[in-house]
Amino acid sequence: MGSPDRGTAEQDTRAEHEAPRQPAPERARPGGGLARYVAAATLARTADGGAVVAIVLLVTASGAPGWLAGLLGACITAPHLLGPLVARSLDSCRDGRVLIACACTIHGATLAASVLLYPVTWPAVTGVLLVASGLVGPLLTGGISSRLPAIAGPDRVSQRRAQGWDVATYGIGGTIGPSAVAAVSAWAGPTVAALILAAGTFAAAAVVRLLPYAPPAAAAAEVPRPAQTLRLMAVTGRLRRMLYLTVTVAFSVAALPIAAVASTAMFHVQPAAAGVLTAAYGLGGLAGSAGVMCRPLRGDADRLVTRLAGLVAAALAVAASSGSFAPAVAAYAAAGVMNSFFFAATLAARSEFAPPQLRGQVFVWVGALKIAAGSAGTAAAGVVITGEPQVPLFLAAALILAVAAASVLDRRSAGRLQTE
Numbered sequence: 001m002g003s004p005d006r007g008t009a010e011q012d013t014r015a016e017h018e019a020p021r022q023p024a025p026e027r028a029r030p031g032g033g034l035a036r037y038v039a040a041a042t043l044a045r046t047a048d049g050g051a052v053v054a055i056v057l058l059v060t061a062s063g064a065p066g067w068l069a070g071l072l073g074a075c076i077t078a079p080h081l082l083g084p085l086v087a088r089s090l091d092s093c094r095d096g097r098v099l100i101a102c103a104c105t106i107h108g109a110t111l112a113a114s115v116l117l118y119p120v121t122w123p124a125v126t127g128v129l130l131v132a133s134g135l136v137g138p139l140l141t142g143g144i145s146s147r148l149p150a151i152a153g154p155d156r157v158s159q160r161r162a163q164g165w166d167v168a169t170y171g172i173g174g175t176i177g178p179s180a181v182a183a184v185s186a187w188a189g190p191t192v193a194a195l196i197l198a199a200g201t202f203a204a205a206a207v208v209r210l211l212p213y214a215p216p217a218a219a220a221a222e223v224p225r226p227a228q229t230l231r232l233m234a235v236t237g238r239l240r241r242m243l244y245l246t247v248t249v250a251f252s253v254a255a256l257p258i259a260a261v262a263s264t265a266m267f268h269v270q271p272a273a274a275g276v277l278t279a280a281y282g283l284g285g286l287a288g289s290a291g292v293m294c295r296p297l298r299g300d301a302d303r304l305v306t307r308l309a310g311l312v313a314a315a316l317a318v319a320a321s322s323g324s325f326a327p328a329v330a331a332y333a334a335a336g337v338m339n340s341f342f343f344a345a346t347l348a349a350r351s352e353f354a355p356p357q358l359r360g361q362v363f364v365w366v367g368a369l370k371i372a373a374g375s376a377g378t379a380a381a382g383v384v385i386t387g388e389p390q391v392p393l394f395l396a397a398a399l400i401l402a403v404a405a406a407s408v409l410d411r412r413s414a415g416r417l418q419t420e
Contacts (some may be wrong), residue, residue, distance in 0.1 A: 033151045033212045037144075038165050040211065043204035044104055044140040045173025047197040050181040051111055052077050054197060055130065057182070057190035058115055068123060075130035076111075076137070083138025083368040084226040090143055090360030092220035095213065100147070101205040103139035106132065108201030115194040140201070141170070142367035146360040149351045150214035156352075157296050163347040164292030167340050171289055175282035217356030229361040237414045238302045239362065241407045242349040245309045246366055247373040248403040252316065252396035253339055254377030256281055256332065259319070262389030267325040280329045284336025291337070292344045301348040306407045308342040313400035315339075320393035 052073045059069035093099050114129035145166055152162030177197075184193040224232065233239040260277035264270065297304055315338045319331035346366070354362040381392040 034162055036207050036210050037151050038169060040204045040207035041144050041169040042172050043200045044144060045169050046177035047201045048137050048140045049173035050177035050197050053178040053181045054190050054194035057185045058118060061190055072127055072130060075127045076134040079131050079134030080137045080371050081368050082135060083364045087361045087364035088223055088226060090146055091358055092223040094216060096147060097208055097211055100139050100143050101208045103136035104201045104205035104208060106136050107140060108198040112195055112198035115191050138364045138367055142363035146363040147211060151212055159351060160296035160348055161293055163344045164289050166347060167292060167344050168286060168289035171285045222357055224358050229358045230365060238349060238353040241302060241410055242305050242346050243366060245305050245403060245407055246346050247369050248400055249309055249312055249342055250370040250373040251377035252400050254374045255381035255392035255396045258381040258385055259389055259393050262385050266389055269325050277329060277332045280333040281336040284333035285340045288337035288340025297345055301345055301352055304345040305349055306404050308345050309400055309404045311338045312342050313397040316393045317397040320390040
């Protein structure tokens with residue numbers, strides 16, 4: 001009789017090789033709805049990314065203390081971590097488009113109500129509405145991404161080119177969205193900015209309903225529960241490696257804004273120049289997504305995730321080594337490019353390796369853990385940064401390289417078990 005450890009390892013290997021490499025052909029709609037998908041995802045993610053900025057500006061402009069602004073901002077961001085608890089419905093409902101459209105509508109309605117009621121009611125009421133808005137937020141991010149495999153087409157090149165578009169919508173939502181909110185707030189006030197975001201989610205709901213229909217991959221009773229999905233991700237090697245590398249990279253790149261602010265004195269530039277560094281990172285991310293659209297990633301997604309994580313680490317190390325402002329700007333832009341390529345590879349891994357009956361949950365689980373890792377990375381960078389502003393970036397690069405090396409050993413171990 002084999003040892004328990006060996007039996008578990010063999011189950012790991014079987015689970016890894018049973019996971020499908022390609023999205024199920026019967027669900028694919030070649031070329032159908034990609035433009036509508038991009039429009040819906042951009043509108044929804046711009047609202048999701050800009051909402052916290054609008055809330056913070058609204059509270060600050062009213063003269064309320066900063067702690068209240070931070071607390072209400074957290075009310076709309078923290079519930080994203082509960083996304084896996086609502087994600088099962090993505091895989092079990094009869095028509096996922098209806099669910100996502102409802103989520104967009106709820107997000108927009110609660111956001112609009114919160115900003116309109118804030119001046120005339122207790123902050124607690126606003127907080128409750130923002131929590132409701134945040135709870136459906138994961139369906140606007142990972143939930144929408146889970147629809148892409150059924151839209152882009154069955155072949156891998158089409159899938160990966162579409163994933164480049166998906167990365168771009170995240171970049172627009174996370175970079176341009178908050179900037180647009182700040183600009184509108186300066187012109188017409190944060191309430192107007194928030195209402196524009198709410199209107200965007202209503203429009204996204206309408207466009208989502210126009211996406212091609214994809215039938216559920218399994219009966220509701222066959223869809224695993226959130227804890228079961230997480231366990232399957234842990235025992236399936238390709239999903240496991242994608243997950244811990246995604247978490248590691250999200251934790252590490254979160255040090256960039258902290259390092260940007262702290263390094264302006266070292267570069268002998270104005271503190272406001274930190275915005276140039278972070279903007280370079282954001283623009284690099286958009287350029288990277290454009291690169292994936294023009295030249296889709298090739299090769300096995302499992303190995304791509306490891307290699308591209310290593311390139312993100314290299315870009316962080318170059319940024320940490322920059323001795324003047326101009327090279328630092330270029331390094332931050334390169335980090336954005338590499339992170340977009342890495343993100344596209346993780347999307348490919350989720351699409352190609354997750355069993356169809358839990359693909360939506362996998363997308364949302366990864367998104368929730370990525371958000372948590374990013375928040376933890378920002379806090380950790382603030383703790384370790386001292387007189388040397390580049391220390392967090394060196395540590396972040398070293399961490400990614402260590403985990404990437406561990407993923408190589410993990411893959412080789414799974415390969416040896418397969419041959420035994």
